[in-house]
Amino acid sequence: MNGKDEDIPITKITDSDRVQQLNNVFKEEFGYSPAFIVKVPGRVNIIGEHIDYCGYPVLPMALEQAILVAVGLTEELELQLRNVNKTYCKYNTKLNTFEDITIQPDADGKPFWYNYVLCGVKGAMEFLKNKITNGLQIYIDGNIPPASGLSSSSALVSASFLSFLHAQNVSLSKTELAALCAESERYIGTQGGGMDQAIAFLAEKYCAQYITWNPLQATPIALPEDAVFVVAHSLAEANKAATNDFNIRVMECRLSAKILAACTGIACDNKIITLSQVQQTLDNTLEDMVRLVDEYLPKDIYTKDEICRILETSEEDLDHSILSPNTRHLKEFKLRQRALHVYEEATRVENFRKICSQKPDDILEVLGSLMSGSHESLRKLYECSHENLDLLVDTSKEVGVHARLTGAGWGGCVVALCPMEKVDMYVETLVNEFYVKHCNVDKFVID
Template sequence: MSSIQSSDEVPVRTLPNNERIKRLKDYFCKEFDCEPMFFVRVPGRVNLIGEHIDYCGYPVLPMALEQDILIAAAVQNKPELHLRNINNKYDNFKMEVRCCEDLNIIPDSNGKPFWYNYVLCGVKGALEFLNDRIDSGLQLVVDGNIPPASGLSSSSALVSASCLAVLYAQNVPLSKTDIASLCAKCERYIGTQGGGMDQAIAFLAQKNCAQYITWQPLKATPVALPENAAFVVAHSLSEANKAATNDFNRRVIECRLAAKIIAARAGAVTDKKIITLSQVQSKLDNSLEDMVKLVYEYLPNDLYTKSEICEILDVKEEELEKLYLTPNTSHLTEFKLKQRALHVYEEAQRVDDFRKQCSQTASNGNGQNGVNGKSNPIVHENGDCDDIINILGNLMYGSHQSLNELYECSHDNLNHLVKLSKEMNVNSRLTGAGWGGCIIALCPKDKVNCYIDMLKEEFYVKYCKIDKNKASSYVFATTPNHGAEIYVNK
């Protein structure tokens, strides 16, 4: 394990002295009769705006949470993987690991992944990267305080932390962008066709600012947020596991098919590389506004059958399934292409508007963006904060409406949270894949306590019928946190 690293690598820091680390260390010693050699921490994330567009090639604007996945690890001479979770509701797991082929990631009888499947995804991705050049094993104990199935990236954080643990144990230096890209591929072993946002923010996050994340090449640019802005996360009490159903992958392939049809009808059908809606826009050299018009022109129907799509693209059904569908979507016969494409293009515009609004109303005191050529987070003037919060909040609310109506990935509980928030003049939206999970709300700091109290009373107590004291664990204010870290005894 290397002691020399570049600034672009995941930072290796001295082990913090806190109760959580101590508890995890004690648990590890009790389970394995030895001390952990190192710890890996990967944060959860909340996406401020830009939902379901990363896998379409468009920028997103997330921030890392204080909540995280923490793994204690030790290398062992035998090629075995021993997994424990500090939460005793999760079963122990052990297997021999010599190569990628040993790692068969099989869900339970209902198609839902076991908790350790996410660890195996990270391990498998690391082994594949290493070309199976590994002759040692790992002992791992996981401690997570990100609410599972909440849309806050608990599963991606677990995949990423596991992959990082294997690579660090094998003394493999990787840049943050490289490991983020690797971990994005890892999660596809679970069957989810994500776009890489969760892994990018997990490794590239900086404290006190959101990140504007763009693709090909992967790049994160700090975006300062209004100094009077507070972000509140509230759980809908409806859990959603995107790997357990085909809801998520269905939206992914509907966007792929929409892209192919727009490209074909616009005369770009011969370009085999076009598979995302952003690639279509780039190929046609159009604005987002122009692309919205093309959606109405080239995808006028509310519903398309598989046979209609085959006819438009001039392919046979077997070829369509092989090229564009996934194993858990190949049986589908009807697709909503217009609605999905409209959401993507309009959501991409909202992200751009959000970022520009933050930039246009910012000042760092000397009129320059950064010091000595370096990009620094910008601080907003106090007088502009309320107006900025309203403008940004309205963009977030518009995002939610689109996700509910066009992408159809919201949930009654999410909609009720958004409605209650709006009645208090606080704008919010679902965050994460949807179908449950959380909302993210933007409100002035001086309104946070009143807002949280209102949600506790109106949503958790009256609507969900739970005790108010228990409600405190489901709603919290948060600030942007830093990305992944490795801890060692120095």
């Protein structure tokens, strides 16, 4: 795929071994070969964490690891789901209307694996206004580690949405698909931005993408040729749909935006819900916004009652106009810390992009310092790191490599910027100092 806003290409998928295996298990299960196969990659975000839903640009790139979806068409309007991984149960459901598709968590509050498929299907059916001609038999194969911060869930939602549309002979541009898939994933309950879906559809080979919003655009960013980005798993899984941690941060950013708007004299209406909208309305620099946060959000903790007084609104209105269902019970919020992270992280993204184009002699050190700064902010201000992530970052630092958590956090992976000549030494250090010494792992598979 390339980053241009065009239809998704219909082409031969080159991952022949996985494709052949998927063809075989599909035929064994359903008795015929699939009509087509969809491939959607995972992603690693190099810098720009937790700011896409605040309206700020991010800098991810796609991974080789991907979701493959083999699809067969049926006259009966039914969805039959299977997974190559046999620990995931089979699932069948009728396709009457998108309103009838219910997405329920398991007894522990975690999403079933097929919930993400249902998000894509439900979103596609809503877009099609329930006008569908084919049911689907689907077999899924994914090699993106789940709950790792590498967008396995978003890739599955996107692959399912795209599969369903193609089965109904409907095609859309890449940016249209990315936007609709981002909306569809919110059926799972998380109020995320659109980064994962945008990079899934707009990625290009050998570069990252500088993704901006309103309108959605992706600009390729050439990374240093002597840089290797190493992704290392913390062995702590983090499913952002299983808790309200992610949504709490989203709501704290919204509340911060509302208060900054009110305190600076901007009309406090429903049009202002992101920190970037406040900046744009004031026509301020990011540095100006940091100063406004210090001025108007000085406290470490704000109670719900205080927020209602500042915004001159009722708790009931706050609950229904701003907060998500799984955050309405909260009585305290951290606003200053979240807003500072967003504005400072947005600054780091802009600096990273500029440095990539300027190519100073010490480019790897300068870019790496920005990544280290990002992790410190995520650890201290956004409070979404994990002791394993911090240990990986500290272990990296000891051998002169900069690293940061990537993805939502609370587990998952780090991404490290490593000089090419240091890669073997660095990977060996991670194996010995983190995986063996601290995690008692003695068998490794390195992709």
